[in-house]
Amino acid sequence: MVISICQAVVTLLWFIRVTDGMPDPAQRDLLMRQEAFRQTGGQVALTAAEQKLDAYLHHLKEREMSAAQFPPAIHFFRAKPLIQKSSIFKMLQKMPKGAALHIHSSSLVSVEWLVKNVTYRPHCYICFTWDNSVRFLFSDRQPFPRWDCFYWQLLQTLRAKIGDPTGFDNSLMQHLTLFTEDPDGEYPNQDVVWEKFEKAFIVAAGLITHAPVLRDYYYKGLGELQLDNIMYLELRSGLSRTYELDGTIHDKAWCLKTFQEVTKKFIEDHPDFLGARIIISVHRALSVSAVKAAVKEAIQLQKAFPDIVAGFDMVGRENSVGTLWYFREALSLPAEMGVTLPYFFHAGETDDEGTDVDQNLLDALLFNTTRIGHGYALAHHPLAKELSRKRNVAVELCPISNQVLKLVSDLRNHPAAVLMSEGHPMVISSDDPALFGTTGLSYDFYQAFVGIGGLKANLGTLKELAVNSIRYSSLPPHLKDTCYAMWQNKWDAFIVDHS
Ligand SMILES: [Zn+2]
Numbered sequence: 001m002v003i004s005i006c007q008a009v010v011t012l013l014w015f016i017r018v019t020d021g022m023p024d025p026a027q028r029d030l031l032m033r034q035e036a037f038r039q040t041g042g043q044v045a046l047t048a049a050e051q052k053l054d055a056y057l058h059h060l061k062e063r064e065m066s067a068a069q070f071p072p073a074i075h076f077f078r079a080k081p082l083i084q085k086s087s088i089f090k091m092l093q094k095m096p097k098g099a100a101l102h103i104h105s106s107s108l109v110s111v112e113w114l115v116k117n118v119t120y121r122p123h124c125y126i127c128f129t130w131d132n133s134v135r136f137l138f139s140d141r142q143p144f145p146r147w148d149c150f151y152w153q154l155l156q157t158l159r160a161k162i163g164d165p166t167g168f169d170n171s172l173m174q175h176l177t178l179f180t181e182d183p184d185g186e187y188p189n190q191d192v193v194w195e196k197f198e199k200a201f202i203v204a205a206g207l208i209t210h211a212p213v214l215r216d217y218y219y220k221g222l223g224e225l226q227l228d229n230i231m232y233l234e235l236r237s238g239l240s241r242t243y244e245l246d247g248t249i250h251d252k253a254w255c256l257k258t259f260q261e262v263t264k265k266f267i268e269d270h271p272d273f274l275g276a277r278i279i280i281s282v283h284r285a286l287s288v289s290a291v292k293a294a295v296k297e298a299i300q301l302q303k304a305f306p307d308i309v310a311g312f313d314m315v316g317r318e319n320s321v322g323t324l325w326y327f328r329e330a331l332s333l334p335a336e337m338g339v340t341l342p343y344f345f346h347a348g349e350t351d352d353e354g355t356d357v358d359q360n361l362l363d364a365l366l367f368n369t370t371r372i373g374h375g376y377a378l379a380h381h382p383l384a385k386e387l388s389r390k391r392n393v394a395v396e397l398c399p400i401s402n403q404v405l406k407l408v409s410d411l412r413n414h415p416a417a418v419l420m421s422e423g424h425p426m427v428i429s430s431d432d433p434a435l436f437g438t439t440g441l442s443y444d445f446y447q448a449f450v451g452i453g454g455l456k457a458n459l460g461t462l463k464e465l466a467v468n469s470i471r472y473s474s475l476p477p478h479l480k481d482t483c484y485a486m487w488q489n490k491w492d493a494f495i496v497d498h499s
Contacts, residue, residue: 039457040423044463050495050499051459053459054458057459064088076404088450095494096487097466103429104237105221105278107434108217108433108434109217109220118217122156123154124155133175138206138210176204178437179437193405214242222262230441232275233277234474236315238283253301280312280313281314282312313344319350319355323360343364347373348360348374348381349375351376365388369393370393370474375388385424394468395425396429398430466491
């Protein structure tokens with residue numbers, strides 16, 4: 001039925017007549033349906049119960065779009081309380097969203113937990129740096145001074161001396177997140193916000209890379225996702241070296257093994273969670289030879305942990321450091337060695353059109369990337385867009401990240417609106433939930449569904465985005481089938497509860 005409408009409209013397009021008088025209302029109606037057919041979810045056939053929920057969502061969306069304050073048009077830090085009150089958001093929280101395919105391990109868990117739980121553990125030292133930042137370190141003895149830290153204080157002792165522990169904890173949280181009540185004043189441009197962004201990662205590292213914390217951290221991270229009705233994760237991680245209280249250092253293999261064990265334990269405790277895999281990431285600031293070594297190491301680690309390692313990516317701000325083409329010798333290594341190392345490149349997270357960085361998108365595709373992280377610039381690259389569509393290379397859309405990192409202010413103007421209207425392969429993710437103050441994927445789904453998709457995005461759009469997260473995951477076919485079946489059961493229950 002759907003196909004026959006499509007064929008009729010395609011035929012109609014060939015014979016469309018433009019007249020000076022009143023356009024034919026039937027022809028107009030058919031053309032509008034043809035456009036809707038092309039959008040993300042446009043070809044999803046909804047059941048009667050789904051149609052009922054869809055009509056209700058449409059009504060809610062009309063109401064939110066005509067309200068005095070429209071959250072997607074406002075900076076997320078100010079829009080967050082509005083979104084939390086939204087009926088659509090509350091429904092999205094309950095909706096089974098499938099998989100989170102673009103999250104960084106250093107920003108997986110809410111900073112509140114890091115401060116209120118982790119920094120209250122014994123042996124946690126703090127140091128205030130010359131550039132108004134902090135460092136944390138767990139140690140069973142007074143740590144030695146470092147170049148960036150001359151004086152370490154035991155947090156337990158420091159807290160005992162402080163009169164306002166809540167205020168102190170809030171100040172610690174400020175070092176771990178980008179959240180502020182005045183985002184425009186505090187972050188006037190991309191350089192300033194990225195500087196704070198990179199700094200926050202360094203602050204978190206002292207806590208997260210403590211071996212016992214890392215276990216709890218992963219477990220907590222999976223829990224936060226599962227609570228938001230997500231059932232599978234692909235986590236980008238540099239597999240930083242972890243340390244014990246006595247200074248013992250663990251390598252990357254230890255980190256992967258820990259991740260594997262924690263995931264297994266989490267699935268035992270939560271059988272409706274399918275699992276998690278790692279995309280090994282290295283920073284773009286490294287030299288070509290260091291990236292070569294990292295690629296070789298990733299190949300070895302993938303061989304040793306085939307169920308856990310999904311592939312490889314390069315992270316860090318695209319604008320400031322090496323492009324993919326700059327690293328071409330390193331990135332060609334797997335092919336030269338006759339092995340497969342799937343790539344999941346961040347590419348096109350830029351608004352600098354026509355620069356070398358802007359070419360990352362095409363290069364990512366030339367290096368046969370499996371998905372594109374962000375692809376913010378993709379709408380401006382017709383050829384790259386065509387290639388990614390033909391090869392089913394999905395874009396990982398992270399709307400809140402793009403807004404907070406100052407690529408776009410009003411999310412209605414996000415270029416992904418073009419991609420959504422064309423049904424481009426796409427998944428929704430949250431990039432750095434802890435840094436942006438989001439949990440799970442519901443906030444980003446809200447922005448994509450209400451802001452970027454606008455009134456024409458419907459329940460079919462949401463359904464396709466959730467299914468896409470399984471379809472474009474790195475899971476082998478049999479696990480995709482399992483994941484899809486588990487998701488379908490959850491989806492059916494969600495529809496029953498909400499129609
Ligand atoms: Zn990212």
